[in-house]
Amino acid sequence: MQTSNIKLIIQREFNERVRKKSFFLSTLITPLMMVALMAAPALIMKYSRGEQKRIAVIDDSGLVAPRLENNEEILFETTDLAPDQARKRLTDLFGILCIGGDILENPANVRLYANASPSLSLESQITAQIEKILETEKLKAYNIEELDRILAEVKTTVTLQTFRNDKSPEGDSQAQSSAAATATGYVLGFILYMFLMIYGSMVMQSVIEEKNSRVLEVMVSSVRPFDLMMGKILGVAAVAVVQILIWGVLVLAVGGLVIPRLIPAEAMAGIQAMQQGIPDAASMNGLDPEMLQTMAVMTDSGYLLKLFGCLLLFVFGGYLLYSAMFAAVGSAVDNIQDASQLQLPITLPIVLALLMMLAVIEDPNSQLAFWFSIIPFTSPVVMMARIPYGIPLWEILLSLALLYASFVGMVWLAAKIYRVGIFMYGKKPTLKELLKWMRYKY
Amino acid sequence: MKDLLTVEHVSKRYANHTALDDVSLSIPEGSVYGLLGPNGAGKTTLIRIINRITAPDSGRILFDGHDLAPEDICRIGYLPEERGLYKKMKVGEQALFFARLKGLSRRDATARLKQWFEKFGIQGWWDKRVEELSKGMAQKVQFIVTVLHEPRLLIFDEPFSGFDPINANLLKEEILSLREQGATVIFSTHNMSSVEEICDHITLINRSKNILSGQVDDIRHRHGSNLFEVAYRGDEHSLRQAIAASCEILEGAAEESVYKTIRIHVRRDDEVRAVIAAVNEAVDLRSFREIIPSMNDIFIRAVNGSL
Numbered sequence: 001m002q003t004s005n006i007k008l009i010i011q012r013e014f015n016e017r018v019r020k021k022s023f024f025l026s027t028l029i030t031p032l033m034m035v036a037l038m039a040a041p042a043l044i045m046k047y048s049r050g051e052q053k054r055i056a057v058i059d060d061s062g063l064v065a066p067r068l069e070n071n072e073e074i075l076f077e078t079t080d081l082a083p084d085q086a087r088k089r090l091t092d093l094f095g096i097l098c099i100g101g102d103i104l105e106n107p108a109n110v111r112l113y114a115n116a117s118p119s120l121s122l123e124s125q126i127t128a129q130i131e132k133i134l135e136t137e138k139l140k141a142y143n144i145e146e147l148d149r150i151l152a153e154v155k156t157t158v159t160l161q162t163f164r165n166d167k168s169p170e171g172d173s174q175a176q177s178s179a180a181a182t183a184t185g186y187v188l189g190f191i192l193y194m195f196l197m198i199y200g201s202m203v204m205q206s207v208i209e210e211k212n213s214r215v216l217e218v219m220v221s222s223v224r225p226f227d228l229m230m231g232k233i234l235g236v237a238a239v240a241v242v243q244i245l246i247w248g249v250l251v252l253a254v255g256g257l258v259i260p261r262l263i264p265a266e267a268m269a270g271i272q273a274m275q276q277g278i279p280d281a282a283s284m285n286g287l288d289p290e291m292l293q294t295m296a297v298m299t300d301s302g303y304l305l306k307l308f309g310c311l312l313l314f315v316f317g318g319y320l321l322y323s324a325m326f327a328a329v330g331s332a333v334d335n336i337q338d339a340s341q342l343q344l345p346i347t348l349p350i351v352l353a354l355l356m357m358l359a360v361i362e363d364p365n366s367q368l369a370f371w372f373s374i375i376p377f378t379s380p381v382v383m384m385a386r387i388p389y390g391i392p393l394w395e396i397l398l399s400l401a402l403l404y405a406s407f408v409g410m411v412w413l414a415a416k417i418y419r420v421g422i423f424m425y426g427k428k429p430t431l432k433e434l435l436k437w438m439r440y441k442y
Numbered sequence: 443m444k445d446l447l448t449v450e451h452v453s454k455r456y457a458n459h460t461a462l463d464d465v466s467l468s469i470p471e472g473s474v475y476g477l478l479g480p481n482g483a484g485k486t487t488l489i490r491i492i493n494r495i496t497a498p499d500s501g502r503i504l505f506d507g508h509d510l511a512p513e514d515i516c517r518i519g520y521l522p523e524e525r526g527l528y529k530k531m532k533v534g535e536q537a538l539f540f541a542r543l544k545g546l547s548r549r550d551a552t553a554r555l556k557q558w559f560e561k562f563g564i565q566g567w568w569d570k571r572v573e574e575l576s577k578g579m580a581q582k583v584q585f586i587v588t589v590l591h592e593p594r595l596l597i598f599d600e601p602f603s604g605f606d607p608i609n610a611n612l613l614k615e616e617i618l619s620l621r622e623q624g625a626t627v628i629f630s631t632h633n634m635s636s637v638e639e640i641c642d643h644i645t646l647i648n649r650s651k652n653i654l655s656g657q658v659d660d661i662r663h664r665h666g667s668n669l670f671e672v673a674y675r676g677d678e679h680s681l682r683q684a685i686a687a688s689c690e691i692l693e694g695a696a697e698e699s700v701y702k703t704i705r706i707h708v709r710r711d712d713e714v715r716a717v718i719a720a721v722n723e724a725v726d727l728r729s730f731r732e733i734i735p736s737m738n739d740i741f742i743r744a745v746n747g748s749l
Binding site for chain 1: 456457493495515518520522523524525527528530531539540542543544584587
């Protein structure tokens with residue numbers, strides 16, 4: 001009878017939320033928001049450049065000015081005016097660049113008279129261009145034949161491809177892209193953080209609402225307070241799981257079906273070569289290997305499935321742990337306003353986990369990373385951020401085991417607070433009182 | 443008559459006060475049992491113990507002859523004083539949910555709900571959200587939810603609060619008709635007039651103790667002894683003098699069109715005849731009538747410790 005009651009409560013909690021329009025909308029909009037959030041810094045960088053800056057050049061040496069190259073940011077214009085005159089007249093330009101006649105011997109003889117404060121990147125662009133021009137000029141003094149060809153030939157760009165020897169059983173080392181792992185780690189850690197916060201406080205709000213509308217009084221005459229609390233926690237968990245499953249299907253569909261069709265055939269061959277760990281074929285296609293590696297990860301269904309499996313387990317476990325605490329706090333107060341202070345011990349570790357995640361992603365194999373991904377309160381967020389880097393299975397299992405064990409303990413404690421709290425009206429309890437309630441016998 | 447519910451020496455202590463102190467009572471099957479007492483006396487705690495919401499520190503509860511067990515919850519219907527429904531849920535869906543929590547199948551519950559909705563003339567509410575209903579309307583739904591699973595024991599905590607007189611009357615009739623059908627009703631209130639109207643038995647709880655238990659009529663007669671109303675013609679002063687030795691005068695003479703009346707309390711049973719004689723001597727005696735106290739009087743006197 002009691003298990004069927006829990007089932008009924010789970011059903012009610014689940015239906016009530018999933019039938020809402022807001023569930024449908026948030027399920028669809030959140031992934032878009034995530035993409036937007038990641039694209040935002042790039043977009044801001046792109047559009048924050050501002051307009052091209054016009055700079056007048058007075059070159060006494062005659063060496064530099066003809067070879068200065070214009071780009072999106074700077075437009076160089078040679079002028080015959082004397083520096084003093086130019087500074088007075090050309091006030092509508094961004095600035096005047098004066099290059100001394102002895103520039104080869106005295107590289108410090110360059111001055112920029114700006115009409116507005118120049119950015120660091122502008123200054124470094126100008127110095128870099130001048131340095132290059134001077135270097136070439138000095139090389140010329142050695143009278144080397146075919147200098148231009150030699151210079152073009154020695155110019156090299158290095159792209160590092162990383163492979164994990166310990167990852168594959170048959171010795172063919174799988175390609176691993178740090179860039180992709182970092183991005184995925186961020187996204188996963190952030191998803192975890194969001195789920196803990198959003199779904200946890202959803203449980204709290206729902207408990208407060210039940211208490212406020214006094215449905216609780218009616219409910220407890222039919223079900224045990226513990227069943228009521230667990231039913232609510234699990235019902236909301238079911239909503240979270242469904243949401244993740246929907247996202248999982250979306251990502252797999254995009255990664256497994258849509259992307260391969262959009263990519264040209266030769267690039268696809270490169271990606272498959274990457275996935276199979278035969279990087280030579282990939283690099284021979286003349287495509288950017290870093291890009292190929294990222295694409296290889298994005299379209300590797302097995303890898304994605306593994307990530308989603310872990311995501312589900314950690315979201316579920318982390319949510320259970322935190323929602324039990326949220327439920328206890330919800331039961332103790334009469335309205336949301338009173339909850340904020342009691343919530344602090346709950347939100348603090350979640351925020352700490354988020355901060356730790358940012359540190360851990362820089363160095364996923366550090367001691368710090370290890371411990372914070374094992375300790376239950378921070379482990380869901382931190383571990384999820386590490387998983388894309390490929391960490392040993394035993395660490396994941398240990399972390400999960402501790403997480404679920406601490407959930408059981410937390411539910412036991414939370415239930416004790418809950419069944420006292422739901423009958424307490426009026427005075428806002430302190431944290432100390434909550435702890436005292438744990439010792440009440442019922 | 444058999445007792446449906448027996449409370450034996452139940453005590454319950456909280457951190458800094460005692461809610462129930464060795465309370466015993468038995469509730470006969472098919473009765474309407476009033477559970478009375480001032481606020482904070484321990485009524486709600488007792489009801490929660492009967493509902494298995496909390497457990498007593500000591501003592502036990504017998505339901506139909508056996509120790510109260512978790513399954514018995516399905517045979518109890520409880521309408522708490524502070525009632526509430528899920529505001530966002532639809533009326534019909536919500537009633538179904540509560541009915542199924544009490545162990546009804548979906549089909550049974552739907553059929554019974556249809557009947558009740560028809561009886562109260564509220565078929566049109568099925569798909570309304572609870573937040574669209576007025577308070578009185580929501581109370582009706584709540585009542586249906588309480589009785590739908592046809593429990594053997596019904597517990598109503600201040601059932602009439604929040605009802606207008608017409609609906610309160612409807613509710614009273616429903617409660618009495620449920621008793622006709624064999625249900626036992628526990629009725630917690632401090633509205634004494636409703637106690638006289640519908641309760642057969644009562645228990646009065648004050649400061650966590652059971653201070654008065656029994657049949658309503660019994661109690662009223664038991665505590666009505668030696669309270670009289672005298673109607674007479676003549677001089678009030680000489681009447682007072684005549685009976686001052688053996689009586690306490692509760693209310694002074696009220697001037698009426700034909701007779702004056704006075705209320706007196708005769709101190710000892712065996713002095714009643716002497717008092718009548720004395721009154722007869724002093725004034726022109728027209729009536730000498732015993733007053734059966736209202737439950738309200740008894741309640742106040744019992745709580746003040748002057749019973």
